[in-house]
Amino acid sequence: MPEGSILSDDFLRELINVGEVDILIGVPTYNDARTVGQVVQAIRAGLLKYFPRQRAVIINADGGSKDGSQDLVRAASISDISHSSNLNALRTLHCISTQYSGGSSSGNSLHLIFSAAELLRPNICSVVASDSTSIEPNWMEHLLRPIARDNVDLVTPLYTRHKFDGLLVRNLAYPMTRAIYGMQVREPFPSDFAFSGKLGSHFLSQDLWSQDSVKSGAEMGLTISAIAGGFRVAESFLGKKSRMDHAPADLVAAIRQTAGVLFWSMDGNFSTWSKVADSQPLSTIGAAPELTLEPLRVNRKRLREMFCVGVTELEPLLRSIVSPATMDELKRCSGAPEAEFRYPDELWVRTVYEFAASYHESVISRDHIIQALAPLYRGKAYTFLSQNRDASGEEVEKNVEALCMTFEQHKPYMLELWNGRK
Amino acid sequence: MALPQDALWYKDAVIYQVHVRTFYDSNGDGIGDFRGLAQRLDYLQELGTSVVWLMPFFPSPLRDDGYDIADYRTVHPSYGTLDDFKLFLDAAHQRGIRVVIEMVLNHTSDQHPWFQESRSSRDNPKRDWYVWSESDTRYRGTRIIFLDTELSNWAWDPVSREYYWHRFFSHQPDLNYDNPAVRDEMWSVMKFWLEMGVDGFRLDAVPYLIEREGTNCENLPETHVVLRELRAKLDEHFPGKMLLAEANQWPADLRPYFGEGDEFHMAFHFPLMPRMFMGLKLEDRKPITEILQQTPAIPENCQWVIFLRNHDELTLEMVTDVERDYMYDEYARDRSMRINLGIRRRLAPLLDNDRRRIELMNGMLMSLPGTPIIYYGDEIGMGDNVNLGDRNGVRTPMQWDGGWNGGFSAADPESLYSPLMLNPVYGFQAVNVKSQQRFDHSLLSWMKRIIRVRKSAPVFGRGTIEFLYPANHRVLAYIRKGPSETVLVVNNLSSSAQAVELDLKQYKGNILIEMFGKNIFPRVGEAPYLLTLGPYQFYWFRLRRI
Numbered sequence: 001m002p003e004g005s006i007l008s009d010d011f012l013r014e015l016i017n018v019g020e021v022d023i024l025i026g027v028p029t030y031n032d033a034r035t036v037g038q039v040v041q042a043i044r045a046g047l048l049k050y051f052p053r054q055r056a057v058i059i060n061a062d063g064g065s066k067d068g069s070q071d072l073v074r075a076a077s078i079s080d081i082s083h084s085s086n087l088n089a090l091r092t093l094h095c096i097s098t099q100y101s102g103g104s105s106s107g108n109s110l111h112l113i114f115s116a117a118e119l120l121r122p123n124i125c126s127v128v129a130s131d132s133t134s135i136e137p138n139w140m141e142h143l144l145r146p147i148a149r150d151n152v153d154l155v156t157p158l159y160t161r162h163k164f165d166g167l168l169v170r171n172l173a174y175p176m177t178r179a180i181y182g183m184q185v186r187e188p189f190p191s192d193f194a195f196s197g198k199l200g201s202h203f204l205s206q207d208l209w210s211q212d213s214v215k216s217g218a219e220m221g222l223t224i225s226a227i228a229g230g231f232r233v234a235e236s237f238l239g240k241k242s243r244m245d246h247a248p249a250d251l252v253a254a255i256r257q258t259a260g261v262l263f264w265s266m267d268g269n270f271s272t273w274s275k276v277a278d279s280q281p282l283s284t285i286g287a288a289p290e291l292t293l294e295p296l297r298v299n300r301k302r303l304r305e306m307f308c309v310g311v312t313e314l315e316p317l318l319r320s321i322v323s324p325a326t327m328d329e330l331k332r333c334s335g336a337p338e339a340e341f342r343y344p345d346e347l348w349v350r351t352v353y354e355f356a357a358s359y360h361e362s363v364i365s366r367d368h369i370i371q372a373l374a375p376l377y378r379g380k381a382y383t384f385l386s387q388n389r390d391a392s393g394e395e396v397e398k399n400v401e402a403l404c405m406t407f408e409q410h411k412p413y414m415l416e417l418w419n420g421r422k
Numbered sequence: 423m424a425l426p427q428d429a430l431w432y433k434d435a436v437i438y439q440v441h442v443r444t445f446y447d448s449n450g451d452g453i454g455d456f457r458g459l460a461q462r463l464d465y466l467q468e469l470g471t472s473v474v475w476l477m478p479f480f481p482s483p484l485r486d487d488g489y490d491i492a493d494y495r496t497v498h499p500s501y502g503t504l505d506d507f508k509l510f511l512d513a514a515h516q517r518g519i520r521v522v523i524e525m526v527l528n529h530t531s532d533q534h535p536w537f538q539e540s541r542s543s544r545d546n547p548k549r550d551w552y553v554w555s556e557s558d559t560r561y562r563g564t565r566i567i568f569l570d571t572e573l574s575n576w577a578w579d580p581v582s583r584e585y586y587w588h589r590f591f592s593h594q595p596d597l598n599y600d601n602p603a604v605r606d607e608m609w610s611v612m613k614f615w616l617e618m619g620v621d622g623f624r625l626d627a628v629p630y631l632i633e634r635e636g637t638n639c640e641n642l643p644e645t646h647v648v649l650r651e652l653r654a655k656l657d658e659h660f661p662g663k664m665l666l667a668e669a670n671q672w673p674a675d676l677r678p679y680f681g682e683g684d685e686f687h688m689a690f691h692f693p694l695m696p697r698m699f700m701g702l703k704l705e706d707r708k709p710i711t712e713i714l715q716q717t718p719a720i721p722e723n724c725q726w727v728i729f730l731r732n733h734d735e736l737t738l739e740m741v742t743d744v745e746r747d748y749m750y751d752e753y754a755r756d757r758s759m760r761i762n763l764g765i766r767r768r769l770a771p772l773l774d775n776d777r778r779r780i781e782l783m784n785g786m787l788m789s790l791p792g793t794p795i796i797y798y799g800d801e802i803g804m805g806d807n808v809n810l811g812d813r814n815g816v817r818t819p820m821q822w823d824g825g826w827n828g829g830f831s832a833a834d835p836e837s838l839y840s841p842l843m844l845n846p847v848y849g850f851q852a853v854n855v856k857s858q859q860r861f862d863h864s865l866l867s868w869m870k871r872i873i874r875v876r877k878s879a880p881v882f883g884r885g886t887i888e889f890l891y892p893a894n895h896r897v898l899a900y901i902r903k904g905p906s907e908t909v910l911v912v913n914n915l916s917s918s919a920q921a922v923e924l925d926l927k928q929y930k931g932n933i934l935i936e937m938f939g940k941n942i943f944p945r946v947g948e949a950p951y952l953l954t955l956g957p958y959q960f961y962w963f964r965l966r967r968i
Contacts (some may be wrong), residue, residue, distance in 0.1 A: 013893075013923075014893070016894070016921055017892075017893035017894040017895070019894065019896055019920070020918070052744055052748075053704075053748055055706075079891075080711040080712055080715070081893075088742065089708070090700070090704060090706075090708075090709070090748060091704045091706040091895075092706050092707075094895070
């Protein structure tokens with residue numbers, strides 16, 4: 001790898017051969033051979049159907065797969081070289097792949113995709129998760145068209161999801177982003193999204209890429225960057241989102257990628273968010289999303305236990321982060337019998353805001369602050385699951401909306417904390 | 423200058439397509455004529471023309487630009503006499519230029535005496551010279567070609583009260599090639615002109631000679647039987663003469679027209695032309711390489727004929743719907759530029775009068791496999807006039823100079839067969855032969871140079887082609903290889919500068935010599951050969967092992 005560049009010479013050579021494009025689709029992979037072939041074929045079909053005249057490239061940023069993921073992406077190319085090209089395609093479609101260094105990480109893969117976009121100068125870019133097995137060719141239409149036709153700069157997805165899917169987003173990332181930045185982005189940490197070349201260039205110039213702790217949450221960073229930068233954001237309904245079953249997610253990493261980036265972004269965007277008093281809905285393309293309600297086994301008990309253990313074991317640390325009043329309430333919660341356990345919205349909002357303020361002040365190591373949020377979030381997740389166990393989709397939405405409003409109502413408290421008055 | 427005696431002369435040819443009416447008017451009546459054409463042969467010789475292909479010049483009501491022939495054995499009086507034609511033919515031969523004429527086999531004008539006799543009564547001896555029917559429901563599987571004007575392939579004849587078959591305009595009844603008398607008569611017509619000295623025929627609309635129920639009435643085996651008969655007679659009585667097929671078909675469907683080298687000598691490669699325009703606009707070689715990959719091999723003594731533009735619309739019959747829509751949007755956004763399934767525009771306006779693109783397209787025309795045709799006036803970048811109706815906008819008078827009627831005719835401008843181009847960009851005062859002859863950098867001078875270079879390398883007419891497929895899809899690169907020479911052609915289809923790495927390992931040790939400037943480029947080694955090309959730039963390199 002040439003010093004100071006994320007692009008290898010071989011990859012750069014491939015980019016030279018691709019040349020300027022109108023559309024760039026990025027697909028990050030790491031040992032995704034089971035799914036990536038299907039995803040890339042759907043992308044290709046979508047491009048051929050909805051954007052047959054545009055110059056397009058699919059770029060695979062691979063974290064070091066050993067299962068042939070890269071070959072599956074390359075196989076989707078349409079060219080005259082293979083002699084088996086798609087005769088219905090007007091033009092060549094390059095599908096290129098490269099491995100980035102530094103180990104598998106979504107931050108590294110997105111950094112590579114954004115860097116490639118900077119060189120190929122597409123008007124429209126998109127990133128599609130390699131495990132989005134429910135992808136249909138019309139995702140390309142739904143993600144890209146708002147940018148091509150309506151001059152939108154960022155298109156985030158809306159999915160039909162299970163009511164217990166995306167708990168961290170519903171309880172933290174969405175409501176807090178909405179309250180802080182004033183836009184109701186339902187999926188601020190999207191795995192499938194599209195953005196304009198202009199926004200891509202703007203985002204690439206942010207200093208997020210130099211900070212390993214927040215780089216991993218680049219998707220969240222992009223959303224915030226778009227809002228804070230005054231870019232046009234819209235949502236597009238993609239349909240069902242199903243993914244392959246993975247090993248249990250690393251919660252601390254997930255919080256680092258969402259809350260961590262959100263907290264970090266507040267430092268640089270104070271002048272923007274401090275003026276925001278309420279929130280605005282986004283223009284939405286397509287149908288309104290629905291929640292599915294089929295029974296799902298969740299080990300709630302374990303969540304509460306981990307909350308209680310966390311509050312007890314981390315008390316000295318938590319005391320340096322949250323206010324005494326909040327700490328007292330957390331302890332009261334952890335001492336409550338299971339049947340009465342509840343982490344109220346208002347307490348959760350105050351907790352999160354105090355964590356954000358402490359992150360800003362760097363009262364202790366910022367990463368320790370993020371890690372300390374994990375057990376508390378588990379308590380909130382337990383409460384959400386209990387509260388909505390028998391709830392209809394509408395009721396779940398109502399509860400999420402109530403939490404969002406609590407975040408918004410307490411925004412002045414956040415400002416007071418930030419200004420050091422609390 | 424003697425004509426080359428090689429039997430395969432058509433492979434090395436550069437064909438110039440012209441209608442006598444459009445070229446030069448010698449008698450001041452406003453219409454080009456054979457004496458005028460003869461007077462301009464020096465120009466064609468200087469350009470490098472080796473064959474003149476004349477569009478129909480026979481007596482005709484001229485309702486389809488002469489493709490509606492009313493008498494096959496003489497010359498339309500507007501263009502002169504048969505003696506004038508002979509004078510022109512001899513003068514061309516003296517300059518080493520062969521003459522190929524049009525022969526419309528499929529149909530005649532409804533004014534032709536044969537048809538007049540045929541329609542006169544149902545028991546007339548010539549009744550069976552045309553295809554008649556009591557109903558208009560036969561051959562239902564046959565497409566209509568002139569969609570803009572015709573609703574059916576059958577037309578009602580009120581005289582004999584039956585329908586007659588016509589694949590083109592209703593005033594062009596199809597001859598009945600199931601009738602041996604028709605076949606004999608058409609051979610007799612061809613013999614008439616061959617004996618006079620013409621060097622070959624472009625046979626118009628050959629896929630449609632025979633009709634059969636339950637088929638699409640195109641490319642039928644019986645049609646090939648008719649054509650092979652004609653070819654056998656030609657070879658027997660007039661060796662060295664050439665037949666060129668006009669059959670707007672896919673390459674695989676065209677292949678049978680070469681037979682085993684015993685049908686046509688040459689055939690137009692219709693699907694290539696729109697794909698060259700498409701490749702240029704897409705900045706992607708895929709359309710071009712794909713259609714050539716699908717092009718079947720043809721017998722050793724046969725040849726494709728390739729072209730950029732001609733007297734008809736830029737036909738989009740041989741493209742997919744997606745491709746056709748793209749071509750319309752990119753090259754004929756104004757609907758008045760569209761006609762039938764094509765675009766009625768000349769080369770220069772199609773390419774926005776961009777000299778670099780005009781040169782690149784001509785560069786490909788001259789270097790891809792086949793014999794190239796230059797449509798009259800395109801060598802100086804003439805424009806078109808879509809307001810003239812039908813395809814007359816690409817058939818305006820040749821622009822010789824900036825003077826009276828553009829040097830075409832001494833007649834009053836009002837009496838010209840067609841208005842001249844007058845606009846400030848393409849009008850005769852801006853675009854004409856005389857002004858371009860004065861400068862080495864003019865398009866005309868450049869065309870002379872590229873034709874000269876092409877003719878210096880027989881490999882372009884006779885060699886094989888091997889595509890190189892560099893990873894940069896904006897670059898179209900190929901090797902033309904013959905027994906004694908090898909040429910590398912590299913075309914940048916893009917509007918921006920490009921770098922390309924060519925795998926030339928098998929030519930390791932060769933030096934590249936650029937064929938226009940004769941400059942030497944670095945020797946080919948093991949590593950990919952790196953070239954950079956400016957926007958729309960192309961190179962022709964001769965590979966030499968020295």
